[in-house]
Amino acid sequence: MLDLDRLPLSRKQLRSIGRATARINLWHGSVRSGKTIASLLAFVIAVATAGPSGLIVIAGRSLQTIERNCLEPLQDPALFGPLARHIQHTRGATTATILGRTVHLIGAADARAEGRLRGLTAQLAYVDEATLMPEGFWVQLLARLSVPGARLFATTNPDSPRHWLKTGYIDRAAELNLRAWHFRLADNPSLSPEYVADLSAEYVGLWRRRMIDGAWCVAEGAIYDQWDEAEHVVDTLPELRRTWLGIDYGTTNPFAAILLGEGVDGRLYAAAEWRHDSKASHRQMTDAQYSAAVLRWLTEWRHPDAAADSPAGVTPEWTFIDPSAASFITQMWQDGAPGLARANNSVVDGIRSVSSLLAARRLLVHRSCTGLLEELPGYSWDPTATARGEDKPIKLADHSADALRYAVHSTAHEWRHLLTSRPHEDPPT
Template structure:
């Protein structure tokens, strides 16, 4: 019996199942550290190398050294005869096949695989690989039957791997946007060979974000995220029946070359079962409209006003009263245009960032602010990725990074405009001297 076979015999049920099921073009093992995902992926990769179609193979890590530590050395431990590799070299021999060993730690890495026509690839820690490189890698896997195998620990929910690949695995099999992909989620319980004392020590080493990611294997927002409390299970919901909409606000962040992002936020009636309130009154973002001038060409104020009206008209007819329209304070020219077009209830937004973020965070924590993330995908992604500016924090200032912030800004404008509603939910915040007395 070979060393590899002996190892395979000791594999957990989860590892064995993943090996048998990893027959797709893209096969990803993701989850907690020390959960057995790397061993399972390596065994499957060695099986593939032995039977892969003719053509070059590649193994990729953030650097060649990290790939060697995480994967190549493990192969050598499992079966020394299976691999011939000199540390730092650009190629290895694995089961007699030539394998390119590639580091992909920056944007220039994409050029390292140009010209290759690959029959297969293994990627260690996919989330640390640049998206452009991964896209190029898939394009280079053009040999019929080529497959990719890879591992990763979770990252932010809006990471390109999660958004563009793992989440799309949930799409129906016949959906043209669904990639030929399978993923395997691992947690510590999936590695029964771990010593229990070691597991307890490991769990004690990580707290907060890192505990959620590395121990529980969750895709959660990074440290420094402004809305760290966001949880897809708690803070997203499909828009309720329009008969439950009591009041509405259209909130808009304005851009010319940058995106213009509008949201419809509605106050929804509580859901009551018997004498118990199952779902309280809350602010629900039910729709978004967005135009990226840089990507799709700039619009005039008149065009924005017209397109906003086309988007809003079928929605606001469900409201008992016309919604207030809250505009970015910098949108003076658009405000003039919309006023001439007959938009009712136009108001400039309260743009105090710190106060607005505090109010919105309190509503989110209390379950009083939710998003229809299927109808508002841009908003949800930007809320999850909305982070504090590290350089500003070092100066003692609390400022968000001014990138991909148009949805959060619009949401903040709407929240501040809805203060007459949430002051009864958050009385301490509502009476703060930092907030205006005017509704």
Template sequence: MSLLDALPLSRKQILSIVQAEARINVWEGSVRSGKTIASLLRWLHFVSTAPRGGELVMVGRTRESLYRNIIAPLTNPEIFGDLATQTVANHLAPVATILGRQVHILGANDAKAEPKIRGMTCSGGYVDELTTLPKTFFDQLVARCSVKGAKIFTTTNPDNPGHWVRRDYLKRPAQTRLRSWHFTLDDNPFLDPEYVASLKSTYTGLFYRRNILGHWVQASGAIYDSWDETRHIVRTLPPMVRWLCDSIDYGTTNPYANLLLGLGVDHNLYVVSEYRWDSRAERRKKTDAEYSAARRRWLASVPHPQSTVIGVQPEWTVVDPSAASYIEQLHRDGVHGVTPADNSVLDGIRTTSTLLSAGRLLIHESARGLVEEIPGYSWDDEKSEKGEDAPIKQDDHSCDALRYGVRTTEALWRPHIPTLLEVAA
């Protein structure tokens, strides 16, 4: 494997590549620790020698994420040299060609994905971010790798210690014929020291222990443990260069929360304003049409910071994806840019937590509902004990609206916040 000599690799990376001869091979640990490059080098070697008589598969949470995280690096000559030209893949195509072998490209984001692999006879597979896949899919993949000499290679960041990946596979290496290698951020000696220091300062609490130290730890306590009213609440706002969205957590009996997010000239995200209606406190429920009209009046009354202009038209209106009737009402009322929110709870929380930790998400003092909810926004201990990370579903309406807006508009704001460009990689 000539690339072992050509690429700058750490001793741990080289050892993991040479030793990955088990039926299931897992590179697990912190972000940016070098585990993905090591796993891909081993996968390339396996593809070049994989047994015939079966199919090869590569799997990600979605086909899009697999192309972004894995296929793109494979086709990058700066990383894989001449081998990059031997990976032929069209964006989002279901099949790629790697070293002359046909490889199926699959997404597996929920339990309905399991039939995609059923019926296949596989010689080997590569799985990106194993903890994001349903257990039924991975179990089926293991069963389908039935050709003699078949192997599976996979990477993952740590999760809850009760997660099925750790419980049923990592802790049962003999029974599952598995070998794993644990990586931490400090195992990658080729990262710029300033970048490492910046990355370490970005995360706090749970996400620091998982993403920097590589620990499988249980979620507990406050979700946004870096929250500091003196640091994150502002009285004055800078001019906004983009009005990104208003993001809505819909409620009839529960509160309706709508936050307005803008990108400031200082390259920070701001919650500029909030509209909130608590039907219990007000003793009156509103219809979809009434909420739509109230939203319109609220946005029309929001002043532009440091300007005489009144009224805002955000680029997107991000809505709780379960609120189908309200989304339809907004369409009827001619609202442009209406889209269901990305409701990936942990991804939304992680992104929002990263912004708060870095001091790049600030909240105007007028957003009282959000300001009151954040300190009490906590992990559900009962679900943590079952291996699930989830917030307590109480007094979380403005917090839900916040993660909806932050996560769904990430492609718009991330290029303007340089210190966060590579944090999630």
């Protein structure tokens, strides 16, 4: 059923599979380095040989990530051959069947997930993206692996060197019943040079060191350290073939809206900005007033380089709003705002999206976006959070930066190809 010799595995993958006999077995390193395939194979072999006592568990950030990162690869005949027929799962169900054994699927998005482990006794567990797990959930899961010979299998991309998984487990491997394998892109010989080049283009700075080099490194200093006003700020705009709007809502804090456009030259542009700072103006605005002001701004906005007799107004395909601003979203909907959606507020991933575009010089900012231009150079990592092993920006002077992040990251699937294609011409200056 499972002939490892027939699978395209590297020597490091095979070695890790054969030696995954410790209580804690951890694969970490760069993206697409082969660690997930090796860990899943080791886990399935353990399922095949496990005794009848104790539950089998797969844990991940959410049920959807478990399905995408674990079950879908296991069900792919191209990856696992005949074994794929023995993996059954109905999308959305909280159990799967692997080699005839029931496997319980547990999403662990926050500390409350720890309660889902109370009372169970497990013999095998697989954890996807371990650094994204709450530490309490991880500790509780280990406590529940109480059957003799119980084992945990886990994968993760690197994070801060002060992350609890690094300091409390990987760095203490000699003291614990733990084996860890560090994977790099070179450990996956099946990747083409073209794919490696494309993948490398998507990660810069901190994320390149973590996701491509596989290093556990600290976030420090400026978040957008590739920002260069001489290179990224423009005075003219090309024709925009698509537009989106990102909104960061504020009442006592500034309210910011950024119009993001895709130019005919194959670049993204922060084309225009609308801001209201109640502290500076000494006047707070209601949701209805904000909504009316934004919609009026969109109606009156005119491309700065368009002909004088061209019509005014722009209609974004989507308007991505700070997901915590529920009342404002309702107001915008009542006022007929176009394509309303809750913004993707994954902060670190969103910062990475903006960073990748800036590094590739595929995201430029029009000089009229004064609030954004003031914020981007000083947008920095919080050293207090870094000391705790977390990546968080300082929550200060970040409102236009957040609005830009909402628009950029929420449309990542629309512009990802721009990172690996050549712009049509030099950007306007």
